[in-house]
Amino acid sequence: MDEILAMPAVQQARLLRARIIAAVELMHAQLERLNEVNPQINAAIEVFHESARRAAAESDARIAAGTARAFEGLPFSVKDSIEVEGAVCTAGTVGRKHALPATRDATLVARLRGAGAIPIARTNLPDLLFAFESDNLLFGRTNHPLDAACTPGGSSGGEAALIASYGSPLGLGSDAAGSVRLPAAFCGIAGLKPTSGRLPRTGHVPPAGGWIEALWQIGPMARTVADLIAVMPILSGADGADYTSPDMPVGDASHVTMEGLRVAVFAGGCDFEVADVVRKAGRAFPNAEEAAPPCLGDAWELEMKLLGADGGDGVREYLASIGSQQVHPLLTGWLDKLQPYRTDVAGLACYWQEWDNYRAAMAAFAKQYDVLLCPAYSKAGLRHGESVLDENFRGFRHTMAFNVAGWPAAVVRGGTSREGLPIAVQVAAAPWREDIVLAVAAHLEAALV
Numbered sequence: 001m002d003e004i005l006a007m008p009a010v011q012q013a014r015l016l017r018a019r020i021i022a023a024v025e026l027m028h029a030q031l032e033r034l035n036e037v038n039p040q041i042n043a044a045i046e047v048f049h050e051s052a053r054r055a056a057a058e059s060d061a062r063i064a065a066g067t068a069r070a071f072e073g074l075p076f077s078v079k080d081s082i083e084v085e086g087a088v089c090t091a092g093t094v095g096r097k098h099a100l101p102a103t104r105d106a107t108l109v110a111r112l113r114g115a116g117a118i119p120i121a122r123t124n125l126p127d128l129l130f131a132f133e134s135d136n137l138l139f140g141r142t143n144h145p146l147d148a149a150c151t152p153g154g155s156s157g158g159e160a161a162l163i164a165s166y167g168s169p170l171g172l173g174s175d176a177a178g179s180v181r182l183p184a185a186f187c188g189i190a191g192l193k194p195t196s197g198r199l200p201r202t203g204h205v206p207p208a209g210g211w212i213e214a215l216w217q218i219g220p221m222a223r224t225v226a227d228l229i230a231v232m233p234i235l236s237g238a239d240g241a242d243y244t245s246p247d248m249p250v251g252d253a254s255h256v257t258m259e260g261l262r263v264a265v266f267a268g269g270c271d272f273e274v275a276d277v278v279r280k281a282g283r284a285f286p287n288a289e290e291a292a293p294p295c296l297g298d299a300w301e302l303e304m305k306l307l308g309a310d311g312g313d314g315v316r317e318y319l320a321s322i323g324s325q326q327v328h329p330l331l332t333g334w335l336d337k338l339q340p341y342r343t344d345v346a347g348l349a350c351y352w353q354e355w356d357n358y359r360a361a362m363a364a365f366a367k368q369y370d371v372l373l374c375p376a377y378s379k380a381g382l383r384h385g386e387s388v389l390d391e392n393f394r395g396f397r398h399t400m401a402f403n404v405a406g407w408p409a410a411v412v413r414g415g416t417s418r419e420g421l422p423i424a425v426q427v428a429a430a431p432w433r434e435d436i437v438l439a440v441a442a443h444l445e446a447a448l449v
Contacts, residue, residue: 001029002166008224009074009169009231016073019063023073027056027118030075034121034167040148043162044121045080045139046087055118062116070234072116077168079156080122081129082106082218083203091205092136093128095324106203107239108172108218115234120168123158128206128319129174131330132182132387132396134158141384145187146420150381153183159221160187170227174204176216177303178376178399181426184221185376185411188422190441191221192228193399195431196406199235200242206318208242211348212306215403225412225442229253232434251435258443261285261436264369266292269398270378274423277415277448281373281425284447291369295361299404300397302358305351306404308338333388355404362405366430371440374398376424380417398426408434412441414448 004012004021015021031049038044052075059073078084081091083102090096104110109119127136134157135141142157144150145165152161156173160183163171173180175193184191194217201208201218208216220231238247265282267275267290282288312335319327343351365372378395386392402409409428417423425444429436 001025005029005033005166009222009227012169013071013074016059017063017068023056023059023063024053026073027052027075030120030168034162037165037167041143041145041161041165042140043123043142043158043165043167044077045124045158046122048120052118052120059116059118069114069116071112074117074170075120075168076112076117077121077123077159077162077171078109078119079159079171079173080125081174081205082109082172083205084109084119084122087122089205090138091128092125092138093319093322093324094137094326095319095322096205097138102203104203107200107241108235109203111234117170121162123162123171125156125158126154127328127331128315128324129155129176129179130315130334131155131328132178133330133384134183135330135384136328137326144381149383150421151186151384151387153186154387155179156221157183160184160189160191163187163221163223164189170220170222170231172218173221174216174218175403176212177403178396180219180221181376181399181409181411182396185424185426186381186422188413188424189221189223190225190228190410190412190445191219192232192410192434192438193217193219193402193408194232194434195408197244197246198248198408198432198434200239200245202239202241208244210314211309213244214406215303215306225410225438225445228410229438229442232438248432251433253435253439253442256435256439258285258440261440262368262370263288264291264372265289266296266372266374268292270375273380273417274375274378277423278373278375278425281414281444281448284444288373292372292374293362293365295358296401298354298358299401300394302354303400303404304338305341306355308341309343309348309351311342312338330388337393358404359406362407363430370429371436372428374426374428376411376426380419380421380423402428406431408437410437410441412445414444
């Protein structure tokens with residue numbers, strides 16, 4: 001079963017539908033593996049042992065009856081900011097410790113269930129999602145699967161650590177500044193931030209709203225790009241509740257050919273190990289050119305302006321409204337960094353104009369190039385507590401660049417550092433072109449690892 005647990009989710013699903021393995025057998029092995037690794041990484045903060053086993057038995061009955069769905073019996077995990085029916089969604093913050101259990105699944109959880117998949121765990125994250133490390137006052141910190149002195153990143157760090165440890169084959173995270181891609185990069189798995197508006201965010205805590213809602217998306221995480229490709233059609237489509245999510249068709253990554261793609265490569269703003277991996281990725285495309293949008297260097301400052309236009313008061317008010325009188329120092333550190341960007345209405349209008357200019361410049365770049373390869377972060381990883389240091393914090397500009405743009409972006413493992421930590425390549429393309437992003441990421445996954 002260890003060999004099966006290491007397989008991609010899509011391969012596990014095929015074995016289940018072919019009745020080569022039983023869903024109850026896979027679920028038992030998956031829960032055993034989760035229980036084995038979790039004491040070291042502290043990634044899962046609640047495990048649905050009983051309900052998962054019951055659902056697996058029901059899946060076996062459907063498979064035997066010939067009514068199996070695409071992901072029938074496949075386990076998956078969920079970041080603790082995405083509601084699972086019957087479970088308390090804490091978002092890692094003290095004020096939600098005793099919140100009422102969710103009365104329904106978040107839209108994307110419901111869609112995975114509708115495809116036959118079974119939720120097995122909620123995973124750890126930072127206080128109210130505001131940190132690039134996964135540590136909070138309710139559940140403590142999550143450790144990197146390869147080095148307990150390092151963080152798996154945040155805010156979807158529990159998801160990344162659990163999937164990388166074979167404790168789950170597939171999961172859901174969310175990303176406002178890199179919170180899917182950074183943990184996936186640090187832990188050596190694949191993750192996708194879809195186009196802004198691609199997936200409904202109904203059932204996320206905190207909910208969508210306000211001027212920053214165009215910065216973030218829920219996104220899938222898995223060990224292979226093939227799993228991201230398989231899950232995106234299941235997750236996509238309007239739900240009638242999140243008005244920002246239209247019924248945009250999802251392109252088929254298998255129809256994207258590498259020949260003729262106009263590939264840009266940017267390896268700046270990172271250490272030599274990361275730059276070497278990004279350039280190596282570029283060499284997987286004979287016609288790739290070193291190029292980058294001229295606005296790319298503005299991304300970090302612009303994201304901080306948009307998040308910090310009110311000096312972080314909106315976050316503080318939300319925390320107060322739910323009773324989070326005590327917050328984690330990592331969240332305090334984030335809010336402190338937003339203070340210098342406090343402005344008035346006229347200032348916000350200026351920020352918005354900068355945002356419009358940035359998106360226009362990115363759109364112009366997309367007319368010249370189909371895809372951009374670049375770092376996911378400036379280093380291979382970080383030790384616990386180091387993410388808020390100024391010299392490290394600016395490294396998150398590489399992921400922020402595509403939150404501000406609204407572009408889809410994925411990360412895929414491309415190499416290994418001298419310390420044995422994964423190094424990722426980030427792949428980005430114009431809005432709604434997840435098919436290009438995922439096709440290129442799959443090509444790199446095969447070429448580089």
